Amino acid sequence: MSRSSKKGPYIDPKLLKKISKSKPDDGAVFKTWARNCEISPEMVGFKFDVHNGKYFIQVKVTEEMIGHRFGEFAPTRKFVRHGGKMQKELEKKAEG
DSSP states (O other), X not given: OOOOTTTXXXXXXXXXXXXXXXXXXXXXXXXXXXXXXXXXXXXTTOEEEEEOSSSEEEEXXXXXXXXXXXXXXXXXXXOOOSOSHXXXXXXXXXXX
């Protein structure tokens, strides 16, 4: 379920405070655990380390990301290919 439009977008106040103190040119990277924080226009150009539950994934905010949430750019699950012995044989044939 989405957030009520009456409330407005959720933007982490601590993150906004940190952003307001610096400039995108500084190259500072801000660590955040707030995956549900919505990306606002003030964040464009900054780099964020978004926690995915195990480690941090660096996300550089661009204009296309406005309105999305940080969690969308830091996947929590790692895809391990399908297959097994048969799949490895097929891959060897495709390479060689």
